[in-house]
Amino acid sequence: MHAWENIPMDAEANFSPMETVHGSTIPTKLTIVHSTGVFLHNVVWCSCPGVDSSTTRPQTAFTFDVLNHFLIDALECKTSASSFFEKIRRMTNNCFPDTVPNRYRELMRVSRLWRDLMSRKWFGFAHNDEQKPDKGDLACWLVSQRYVVDGNFTAQHMVMRKPQLDISLSDGLGYMVKDQEYQTHLSSAVESKDGLLAAIIMHIVDFQKGERHMNIDYSICNALNYHSAGIDSSLIIYDVGCQWSINFLQRVAQSKGLSVPENMHIVPAVGKFHLSAHKLACFARYSLNFIQGAGHVDGEILETLWAPFNKISPTARSMSQAHRQEVLDDHMRDSNWKKIVGIMKTLLKKYKRALKGVDDTKSPFDELTLSLDPEKISIWKIDEKKAMEQCGEYLDIYQLQMNKAPTMAEIRLKLTESENTDTSKPGTVSWLITGINLEDLQDGLRADIRQLPTDATPGQKVSIEEKRQRLTARIAKFHETADAMTADSAMQVMMKMVGERVSDEEISEYIDEEILAEEMDVLALGLGPLQAEELELRKGQANDCLEKLRMALGHKAIIYRQSKKLNAVSSKLTTPTDLVYRVNWLKAKARWNRWQEELRLVRHEMGWTINWFKYHQNEWERRGGQATRPGHQAYAYQQVLMWGRFVEEAEKNFNGCSLASTSSTLCSPQLAEIIVFKIWTGQMVPTAFHVILIPITELNRPGCNVGIENQPVLILLL
Numbered sequence: 153m154h155a156w157e158n159i160p161m162d163a164e165a166n167f168s169p170m171e172t173v174h175g176s177t178i179p180t181k182l183t184i185v186h187s188t189g190v191f192l193h194n195v196v197w198c199s200c201p202g203v204d205s206s207t208t209r210p211q212t213a214f215t216f217d218v219l220n221h222f223l224i225d226a227l228e229c230k231t232s233a234s235s236f237f238e239k240i241r242r243m244t245n246n247c248f249p250d251t252v253p254n255r256y257r258e259l260m261r262v263s264r265l266w267r268d269l270m271s272r273k274w275f276g277f278a279h280n281d282e283q284k285p286d287k288g289d290l291a292c293w294l295v296s297q298r299y300v301v302d303g304n305f306t307a308q309h310m311v312m313r314k315p316q317l318d319i320s321l322s323d324g325l326g327y328m329v330k331d332q333e334y335q336t337h338l339s340s341a342v343e344s345k346d347g348l349l350a351a352i353i354m355h356i357v358d359f360q361k362g363e364r365h366m367n368i369d370y371s372i373c374n375a376l377n378y379h380s381a382g383i384d385s386s387l388i389i390y391d392v393g394c395q396w397s398i399n400f401l402q403r404v405a406q407s408k409g410l411s412v413p414e415n416m417h418i419v420p421a422v423g424k425f426h427l428s429a430h431k432l433a434c435f436a437r438y439s440l441n442f443i444q445g446a447g448h449v450d451g452e453i454l455e456t457l458w459a460p461f462n463k464i465s466p467t468a469r470s471m472s473q474a475h476r477q478e479v480l481d482d483h484m485r486d487s488n489w490k491k492i493v494g495i496m497k498t499l500l501k502k503y504k505r506a507l508k509g510v511d512d513t514k515s516p517f518d519e520l521t522l523s524l525d526p527e528k529i530s531i532w533k534i535d536e537k538k539a540m541e542q543c544g545e546y547l548d549i550y551q552l553q554m555n556k557a558p559t560m561a562e563i564r565l566k567l568t569e570s571e572n573t574d575t576s577k578p579g580t581v582s583w584l585i586t587g588i589n590l591e592d593l594q595d596g597l598r599a600d601i602r603q604l605p606t607d608a609t610p611g612q613k614v615s616i617e618e619k620r621q622r623l624t625a626r627i628a629k630f631h632e633t634a635d636a637m638t639a640d641s642a643m644q645v646m647m648k649m650v651g652e653r654v655s656d657e658e659i660s661e662y663i664d665e666e667i668l669a670e671e672m673d674v675l676a677l678g679l680g681p682l683q684a685e686e687l688e689l690r691k692g693q694a695n696d697c698l699e700k701l702r703m704a705l706g707h708k709a710i711i712y713r714q715s716k717k718l719n720a721v722s723s724k725l726t727t728p729t730d731l732v733y734r735v736n737w738l739k740a741k742a743r744w745n746r747w748q749e750e751l752r753l754v755r756h757e758m759g760w761t762i763n764w765f766k767y768h769q770n771e772w773e774r775r776g777g778q779a780t781r782p783g784h785q786a787y788a789y790q791q792v793l794m795w796g797r798f799v800e801e802a803e804k805n806f807n808g809c810s811l812a813s814t815s816s817t818l819c820s821p822q823l824a825e826i827i828v829f830k831i832w833t834g835q836m837v838p839t840a841f842h843v844i845l846i847p848i849t850e851l852n853r854p855g856c857n858v859g860i861e862n863q864p865v866l867i868l869l870l
Contacts, residue, residue: 183211183253187218189244190252212258219266222259226479227486230463233260264475267482268321273787276775297383299375300423301368301390302454306462310470320474327484328477368396369403373410376418385417387443389451393420394434419443419543423451436550437543442742444540448509448750457487495761496805502754503809509747517740524733532734536741550742552735556699560692567685583637584686586630588693593623637682758806765802769795 182195218240225231237259241252312318320331368390376386390396397420404410412418422430422438430438440446464483468476491498521529539546558566567581597619604612769792776788 182213183255184213184215185218185240185255185259186215187221187240190240190255191244212253212255214259214262214266219263222263223267223270223482226464227483230460230467232467233263260475264321264478267478271322271482271485276771297385298387298449299372299389300451300454301372301388301393302458303391304458304461306458306465308465308469312472315473318472318474320477322478322481325481327481331473331477365396365400365403369400369407369410372400373404373412376412376416380413380416383413384415385419385445387419387421387446389421389423389440389449391423391426393422394430394438396420421446421451423455425450425452425455432551433548436547437545439550441739441746442539442547442550443543444745445749446746447753448506448746461487496802499754499758499761500805500809502750503758506747506751506754510744510751513740513744513747517744520737520740524737528730528734529737532737535734536738550735550738552731557695558692559699560689560696563688563692567688580637580682581685581689583630583633584682584689588689590623590627590630593626597623755809758802758809762799762802762806765795765798769799 180195180197182193184191184193222231222233222236225236226233234256237254237256238249241249241254244252372388380386388397397418400418401412404412420438421440421443422434424440427435427439436442440449440451461483464479468479471479535549539549564581564585571578571581597616600616600619604616772788772791772795776785776792779785779788
């Protein structure tokens with residue numbers, strides 16, 4: 153290119169057009185956009201008849217280098233096409249960038265074509281003319297048994313003025329679903345998009361009116377039906393999975409466009425970050441800590457992926473629907489590619505963390521088990537097994553079933569709702585709360601004064617005086633409203649009903665003689681309703697103080713147990729104590745089990761990663777052997793070398809850690825002991841492992857051709 157003649161930007165077009173065999177006139181001056189600038193060059197056109205072409209009068213060309221440059225800039229730096237081309241113009245002429253031809257619109261169009269071509273090339277569709285990409289075939293998926301669902305309300309989309317002019321290059325072939333099928337499912341008019349919903353960064357759908365179940369269901373059903381052959385259980389982690397899962401299967405049955413794989417068991421769960429905002433009953437029933445096979449996962453991966461993804465949202469907001477879909481697909485593909493590149497470091501980090509987690513949870517669990525009655529532990533194991541199989545309300549064994557006293561806030565709400573003009577004036581509850589808060593401030597001020605040293609500095613004394621003045625002003629304001637709260641008391645109302653002034657002796661006829669003397673003043677003033685309300689609020693205040701005391705004692709107990717070994721306890725425990733120890737034992741066992749599962753999963757993921765790299769290496773080797781064009785062969789063998797390097801690095805990093813198995817071979821007894829979740833009882837093994845457990849008694853049955861000698865009770869066949 154540097155050998156070509158460069159024409160100044162302000163030069164006149166002194167070149168005569170060339171007449172082609174087709175009779176069309178094509179200019180001989182061409183604008184070429186390169187990564188180093190924009191150039192005008194003389195071009196000699198080929199006049200051969202029958203040459204494939206889609207442009208009759210080309211005036212601008214983009215080099216592969218600049219298109220790759222823009223693609224990486226957009227993916228890594230979230231650079232828009234406008235900003236990128238302005239950079240190219242400044243690189244061409246930093247003093248007078250306006251003199252450089254503006255090819256921003258052309259870059260937008262060509263970059264779409266280039267992005268589509270690169271995606272098809274990377275996924276191997278250029279090497280097989282007969283094979284065409286199907287739904288989701290241009291998407292990298294990692295784990296198909298866990299699905300994390302979350303909504304993104306930052307990636308809005310503007311309404312197109314002429315949607316009929318929009319042309320899609322890869323509708324539904326990447327991560328986002330097909331638009332027409334999705335709109336048919338919604339059965340509603342096209343509206344402006346409010347955001348995105350993702351299920352494991354795949355099967356992305358648009359929102360129209362918030363995070364509705366109809367959007368969620370479509371995304372999840374597409375995810376469950378994608379490459380799900382042989383999978384009979386799926387874990388769905390969703391912020392409101394407790395509510396969404398109640399009628400999910402019923403909604404699917406009533407919809408013509410939704411379906412889930414037959415006999416698939418769906419396990420709903422709530423991410424650990426969002427679970428704290430749910431009611432207490434959701435903690436045991438939807439916590440990932442108590443789901444067998446979940447491992448140690450937080451379920452909030454999409455929250456971390458939205459942060460870099462949102463940087464491209466302003467650029468994609470004003471694009472056409474098809475262009476926006478392609479850009480979002482490309483950024484999600486790049487996000488998964490980064491996971492592949494860094495998967496070895498990630499798995500090694502998870503492996504070390506899982507080893508530490510197993511060690512940290514095993515010893516406390518063993519110590520707690522030794523300190524308890526074995527008979528009770530046997531009963532608790534039966535309860536645990538039933539909870540793992542039935543789920544739902546059976547998981548309530550993981551939390552204490554206790555009725556807490558109402559808090560002050562709950563009592564205040566109840567009293568406020570029951571306020572009426574017959575018993576009290578509106579606002580009395582808030583007035584009483586203000587008085588109670590003033591008492592707390594007085595107590596705090598007294599404590600500050602007691603802590604004031606004898607040689608206090610002027611600044612400390614000034615601080616105390618300012619607090620006293622502020623408190624005095626608030627007390628005075630409180631007393632100003634006292635008359636309004638106590639006006640028209642019950643005694644005054646009674647006097648109006650009598651219609652005349654009565655003597656003290658006559659008033660005494662209305663008063664019970666058994667009432668204590670200190671209470672007579674309250675009744676004489678007609679403050680009985682206020683006294684009852686204050687008493688209830690005081691009870692709530694006391695309940696709050698007791699709860700804080702319990703929490704403080706609990707924290708001290710945790711600190712004490714961390715520094716002291718648990719002492720043996722008596723096997724004869726009372727029923728409340730049994731409940732406490734059962735919950736603590738079950739939770740300790742769950743923590744240990746989840747870390748064990750995490751360690752097994754990570755080891756298997758290491759093996760799956762190596763096998764996945766080998767699969768792509770073999771696949772590209774096959775494509776290279778079948779390719780007939782030199783360029784296709786060269787690219788295929790380049791991919792073979794790349795995936796081969798991945799295999800070498802993975803095997804070197806995972807040496808001694810993974811449980812890789814590339815063929816159907818019998819594992820050693822030690823390996824089987826590590827992998828097996830539970831003793832063979834006829835239940836299905838978690839599908840994430842793709843294993844078959846065979847009891848030793850089954851090996852001698854007719855039809856069992858597994859050769860084995862001196863094996864333990866359980867063997868594992870991969």
